[in-house]
Each structure stands twice: as structure tokens, then as C-alpha cells.
Amino acid sequence: MVSFIGSWLSWILDCLTLETTPLNSFLQGLVGACGISVLCNLMRVHLFIKDISKGSEPNSKDRSLHTSGSKGGLGSWLQFWILTLILSLVGSRVASLVVLEFCLRAVSTRVTAGPESQSSSTRQFMVQCQFSLGCALSCSLHFLHEGAPQRLLSLLLAAGLSWLLASRSARLWSHVKALYPLHSSQRYCGVCITLLTSGRSLLPALTRALVLTFSVAAVTAVFTINHHFLSATEALRFWTPLTICYTLLVVYMQDEQSRHPGAQAVLQTVMVRLGGLMVLMLTVGRWGDVLHILVCFLGEAGCLIPTQDLLDAALRDVSDEIPRIPKGS
Template sequence: MFLSFPWSWGIFEWKFIDSNSIDCFFRGLVGACGISVLCNLIRVYNLIETCRDSETKTESKPSLFSLGNLLRRNCIKALQFWFLTVLLSLVGSRVSSLIVLEFSLRAVSAWASAGLDARSRGLDLLLTQCQFSLGCALTCTLHFLHQGAPHSSLSLFLAAALSWALASACRSLWSHVARLYPLHSKEGYCGKCSTLLASGHTILASVQRAVVLAFAIASVASTSTVYDHFLSQKDALKFWTPLTLCYTLLVVYIQEDQRRQTGTEAMLHTVVLRLGALLVLMLTMGNWSDVLHVLFSFLGEAVCLLPSQDLLKAALQEEEEDMRGPPAARQRNTMKRSSDR
């Protein structure tokens, strides 16, 4: 019988990780590097926009990216990076694939909502909320591409080395910008800051395109993984069709509920609903390792969102300013963001 609860599988079918631990560690390292690149580039973009707004306004608003607030957290960021590496190494390809498909469905729902309502803040917050899902997208894509490869460990090592170099460059850029951009952008003698002053407004659009490409590739890999592990059994569609429909309705409800609420509590409430539904799904259709991987995903989402309060506040503050401003100003801001993208 396909529908069986985890406790009926027996202790001998326990499988903690998909493959050898070295490959899992390299995949987790690539995922953590991707999250680090995403957060550092968004912070660079937000600081550039904050400095630009302070120059055009007579009254400068307090910056959410103050030097003392951001530079004293280097140890916390390093701890977060390695903790995410371990968590992404432990989450298996089955659960990672489901997380990727769920986020892709949520992103499509947010895009449809933004098309109906130009003031929707779903698209602006998705980049911050997609951190752990992006890590899962990278790990499940690497698992799909290297499945059965004769030299997978060497290939994953090279991918991890390139990811580490890219993450180090972005981390160095953010450290330089956080310390020196307000000064160098006015003086004009720093090459990095001069380049960012001229073209820094395009960073967010480039990050968005890269994230969309990563999830597009990961969706193909996730669909193949889900089919091989869940849908290839006899009469599988009989059970998965109603579950998929119910999960789709839940995602749409979460999207509408998030549009009505604000703040970090709403983000955490959304995470609990999403992963809670995935936990129920794995209790019904998965095994013990899948349930444990979903619990790891809870920790991963918390590790990504809790230290990203500055990014969440910046996105919410920008949307609140657009909502409070006059219609002409809202239209100008919308056109500006569209041109940047």
C-alpha cells in the first residue's frame, strides 16, 4: 500500500542522508555561499539607495544600515554561514525539491498578485524570504546534475571553491561599501564606489534575474526528483492530486494573508504554515528521514530570517513610503523600480 505512515516503515528503513557525507557537505557549502551572495548584494543595493535618498532630501531619515549596527555582527554572520552549511547538507533532495516547488508556486502567485495590484509588496519581499529556498534550489540542482557521475566529489569540490570565491568577493564588497561608500561616493576617488554610484541601481535587477534562473533550473531538477521518489509508484497520482490541490490553495491563502499583515511576525507565521503543511505531507507520504529534514528546514528558515531583520525592515519601509506618498509619487517609484529591473 502506497499510503503508509512513517512508524509503519520500521527502523531498518532509516536513511539519514542521500549520498556520502563529503558530497553533501560540498552541496551545503554551495547553498550557503549562494545565500551569502544574495544577502550581501541586497545590502549593498539598499545602502546605495539609502545614501542616494539622503542626498535628495533635506531631512535625512535614520539609516537601517548604520556602520556600528552592521560591522559588529561579523562573528554572528560567520556562525550563521556554517550553521546553514550543516543544515543544507542534512536536508535531503526529496524535501529540498518539495521546498523549491512550493516556493516557485508562491513566487508565481506573488507575481500574479503584483500584476493585479501594482502596490503589492510580495515581489519586494520575496528576495529576502527566498534565502533558505535558494539554498535548497542549489543543493537539489547539484544533486540532480551529479547523480551517478563518476567524479562527483571532485566536481562538487570545484563548484564549492568557485562559490566560496564569489561569496568572499561579495562579502568584501559589502564590507568596503558599509565602511567607506558614504565618503567615497562624495569624494569620487575610489573605483569601486564610483562604479556603484553610476550603476549600483541595477544590482537588484541582476540579482532578481539570477534568482529566477536558479529557481527555473531547480524546478526542472525538483520535478524529476519528486517524480522518481513520490510519483513513480503505482496509484501515486490518486493520493498526490488532492494533496497538491490542497497545498496550492494553502499557498494562495498564505499569499493573501501576507498582503494583509506586516512585520516579522507575519513572515514567521508564513514559515510555520508552509513548513507545517509540508510536515503533515511528509507524515502522510514520506518516511522518518523526510520528517526530520522538514524539522531541519524549520531551523534553516529561522537562521536565514532572524538575522535579516534589516532587509525585512528596509523592504517594508520602502513599501510603506510608497503607500503613504501621493499617487504621482507612487507612480514615479513604480516606474523607477520597473526601469531598474
């Protein structure tokens, strides 16, 4: 019995074996978690300034948006380090698959969405892309630094810069949440005055940064996946069911979210697309990929559940724009 349990544990550890040294994998996961933190903080800054600029008293949902994620207590730090650990465990192959699935979904939604709903759908996708962004950063770093003689030094530099950006964005959100209404009205603080005059460019700049990040990650994802194949026939045997599966998932998820908009539908689509990817990996993948996808479930939950306020705000923007379409027609 002891030998049986030991063999199973050794098999699981072999499947979860890191592709690089543990320190390199940890630094890649740290960069991904810092990218998620920067995205959430800047999204909160944007939504806060948008609500204040309306000049109306925020309702209860807006107050929850303004207060959540700003205390920086034990829960926020625990979430950050859990995401770092999860992104460190996810292999580059599964991270590449997550990136390609999100890119296909984002491009399909961008093409099919009308011009009147593109801004709100962009905000919704920016909230949903958190774990995919972490995978994009980690798999891009894995590909760009693979075989580099000074890989550890480069990863340390990238992790340091990422930590600095995450700390600055957290301080910006704390400052804006506490002092923006006062400073913007009295023209007292340079940061708040800058946000008051050019705050509308924050979301487009963040969108361009995400597009650039996922464009680079999509290219590196294709090369990373093809690197595991020894022949073109083996690659074709993998890419054909993958493309069909992704296409069907995208069509299903767009139809499901159009019929049942809401945070619950978003969480259900996460289960559907990762479940479909797991079934695909059981067919053409490896056992290690299946275990990494199980880790991805935890990563998606660790990103979406603590940011329900951002998701609700983005979904409210979608529902607010729908009734205005017939009025302008």
C-alpha cells in the same frame, strides 16, 4: 531500556541518512550557504546605496541596516556553518518540495501584484527566499551530479567558486559600508564609482540570477521527486494532495500578509507552510521526510532571524508605496 533507546536512535539515524557520501552532502550544503551569503550581502549593498542616494539622514532603522551583518564576527561565521550543516542534512526530496512551494508562491504573487508594487514585493521575496535558495542550489547540484564519475571533483570546484563569490561579496559590502559615502563624492574609488553610475542595475541583475536559479531548480525538483516513484499511480497519489495543499497555502498566506503586513506575519507564514508540508508528509510521505522538514524549521529561522533588518527594509518599501497609489490616480 537501553535497547529501546538504542533502537530509537538507530531509527532516527536511518531517517537522517544522507543520500550521498557525507563529504558530497557537506559540499552541497556549503554551496547553498554561500549562495545565501551572496544574496544577503548584495541586498545590503543595494539598500545602502539606495538610502545614500536619497540624500537624507538615515533614521534609526536605516542605521541598524547599515551596521548589522557587516562586522563579520563570530555570530556571522556561526550562522554560516550552521546553515551549511542544515542544508547538508536536508534530503533532496524535501529540498525539492521547499523549492516548488516557493516557486508557486512567487509566481502567484507576481501575477496578482499590481505593477506599482512589483518592485517592492520583489525585494520582499528576495529576503524571504534565502533558505529556499540554499535548497535550490543543493538539490540542483544533487540532480546534476547524480551518477557522475567525477562527482567529488565537480562539487569541490563548485564549492571553491561559491566560496570565492561569497568572500568577494562580503568584502564588497564591508568596503561599501565603510567608504562608499566618501569615495562616491570624491570620485576616488573605481568600485564605488561603478556602483554610483550603474548601482541601479544591481537589483535587476540579482533578480534575473534568482529567476534562472529557481527555474533550473524547479525542473530538477520535479525530476527528483518523480524519481522516488515506481509507477504513475503512485506519483499521482502524491502529486494530487500536494498540489491542493500548496494551492490552499498560497491563498492563505497571501491573504494573511495583505491583512497583517510585517515581519511577524512573515515568520507566521513560515510556520504555517512548513507545518502544512509536515502534515502532508505524515499522510503521503516517509518518516525521513518529516524529520527533514523539522530541520527546515531550523534553517528558515537561521536565515530570517539574523536578517530582520533586510526584511524590515523590504516591508517599509511596501508600506511606503501603498499611500502613493491614490495620489497618482
